[in-house]
Amino acid sequence: MQKKQNISLSDMKQALISQEFALYYQPKVSMITGELCGAEALIRWIKPDGTIVPPMDFIPIAEQSQFIQEITKYVFQKLVIDFAIINAVNSNISVSFNTSGKDFYDNTLTDIIIDAVNSRIIDPSKIEIEVTETILVDEVQAKGCLNKLANIGIPIAMDDFGTGHSGLVELSKWPFSILKIDQKFIKGLDDSTKDREILQASIRMAHQLNMDVVAEGIEDQETYRVLQEYGCKIGQGYWISKPLPLHEFIPFLKNFNNLPAMPIGLLYMAQLDHIQWRKTLIDTALFLHSSDEKRELKNLRGLPELEHTCCKLGKWYYNTGRVFQHMQSYSQLEQPHIKLHNIGKELLVAAQNHCEMGELTNLIQNLSEKSLKVLEALQALENDLHVEQYSEIEKVS
Ligand code: C2E
Numbered sequence: 543m544q545k546k547q548n549i550s551l552s553d554m555k556q557a558l559i560s561q562e563f564a565l566y567y568q569p570k571v572s573m574i575t576g577e578l579c580g581a582e583a584l585i586r587w588i589k590p591d592g593t594i595v596p597p598m599d600f601i602p603i604a605e606q607s608q609f610i611q612e613i614t615k616y617v618f619q620k621l622v623i624d625f626a627i628i629n630a631v632n633s634n635i636s637v638s639f640n641t642s643g644k645d646f647y648d649n650t651l652t653d654i655i656i657d658a659v660n661s662r663i664i665d666p667s668k669i670e671i672e673v674t675e676t677i678l679v680d681e682v683q684a685k686g687c688l689n690k691l692a693n694i695g696i697p698i699a700m701d702d703f704g705t706g707h708s709g710l711v712e713l714s715k716w717p718f719s720i721l722k723i724d725q726k727f728i729k730g731l732d733d734s735t736k737d738r739e740i741l742q743a744s745i746r747m748a749h750q751l752n753m754d755v756v757a758e759g760i761e762d763q764e765t766y767r768v769l770q771e772y773g774c775k776i777g778q779g780y781w782i783s784k785p786l787p788l789h790e791f792i793p794f795l796k797n798f799n800n801l802p803a804m805p806i807g808l809l810y811m812a813q814l815d816h817i818q819w820r821k822t823l824i825d826t827a828l829f830l831h832s833s834d835e836k837r838e839l840k841n842l843r844g845l846p847e848l849e850h851t852c853c854k855l856g857k858w859y860y861n862t863g864r865v866f867q868h869m870q871s872y873s874q875l876e877q878p879h880i881k882l883h884n885i886g887k888e889l890l891v892a893a894q895n896h897c898e899m900g901e902l903t904n905l906i907q908n909l910s911e912k913s914l915k916v917l918e919a920l921q922a923l924e925n926d927l928h929v930e931q932y933s934e935i936e937k938v939s
């Protein structure tokens with residue numbers, strides 16, 4: 543292992559002037575389609591003698607002073623230039639970069655990024671900002687900056703989720719749209735049941751919060767497969783590729799062969815979403831029916847989504863679920879789902895009007911039957927997916 547060197551602030555200042563900092567890019571893959579979908583820019587300090595200093599040897603020192611702001615500014619400017627080259631090769635790629643808490647103590651970085659977006663130097667949906675929980679220290683200022691950036695369409699990722707001290711409350715208070723689960727949990731997959739459970743619960747939670755999940759530190763195919771089963775959407779790790787300098791990243795992009803796409807985890811999520819919806823709907827109906835007064839639906843807390851295109855299953859069906867649209871079982875799901883929503887609406891109105899108990903139980907029974915049809919259709923889709931997967935494997939072997 544390389545010995546840590548004593549690094550001073552003035553060494554780093556000199557290195558910045560001499561342009562010794564470089565960006566390496568580590569690819570990210572969509573675990574739904576198997577295609578490359580992004581890359582994380584990671585800083586390296588390349589000394590004139592060719593020695594490469596890893597970020598953990600100097601970023602923590604830079605973070606002790608305002609100098610980290612200079613580094614992040616440099617990273618962003620370099621990334622914008624590199625992005626033009628990357629985008630010309632593959633326009634589906636978005637690039638993320640890392641920031642520190644101090645980058646949001648004032649508006650400098652935020653204004654630079656907003657200027658770049660306003661002057662159309664960069665498309666806001668093509669960059670992502672990764673922040674760690676240290677950001678939560680300077681609450682008001684940092685939150686203002688991140689809200690501004692999120693409002694102009696830049697996705698904000700919470701990096702290293704699960705390692706810091708922030709509670710789950712923080713997650714809902716900040717404008718995060720991506721959750722990057724720390725490597726620690728990915729590495730613990732094989733040996734620790736607890737880590738596995740935490741990982742599954744985190745993926746499920748991110749899904750409930752409409753956040754994308756990125757798993758970092760995928761070092762083998764088995765881990766990639768297990769994460770797909772858990773419903774993780776994006777993967778990053780040495781098994782896909784180590785971070786590469788731009789001149790190696792570009793050929794990597796050009797020659798990339800898609801990885802296995804096995805969106806089985808998404809189907810499990812859809813099944814869970816549906817069961818949750820049905821339970822909430824029946825609970826709501828029983829509450830309305832037993833209530834002394836007639837309650838307005840719009841005033842109810844936690845009312846399940848009544849429109850079939852807007853519930854979680856519907857959003858999945860008409861968006862990510864489209865990866866299944868070549869399968870007959872995909873189209874067979876739509877009608878039972880629409881019917882289910884119609885009965886759901888009917889049930890709530892009847893319960894709201896304090897209908898006869900017999901009518902209420904009939905409607906609940908009817909709803910449950912339609913719900914079974916939806917689950918059967920999802921199951922059929924899952925079976926078709928397994929068959930498709932199996933024939934793919936046979937073709938390869
Ligand atoms: P991070 O943002 O969590 O980045 C992921 C780190 O995990 C990277 O280390 C990456 O090389 C490493 N990694 C990715 N896949 C694997 C894997 O499969 N196995 C193993 N063992 N490691 C993997 P790296 O490049 O050394 O960066 C370390 C940390 O330094 C980053 O963690 C980030 O917190 C920080 N950092 C890197 N670049 C910057 C930067 O430009 N600005 C700031 N503020 N921090 C940076």
Ligand code: MG
Pocket residue numbers: 582639640672701
């Ligand atoms: Mg990161």
Ligand code: MG
Pocket residue numbers: 701702722724725758
């Ligand atoms: Mg990380």
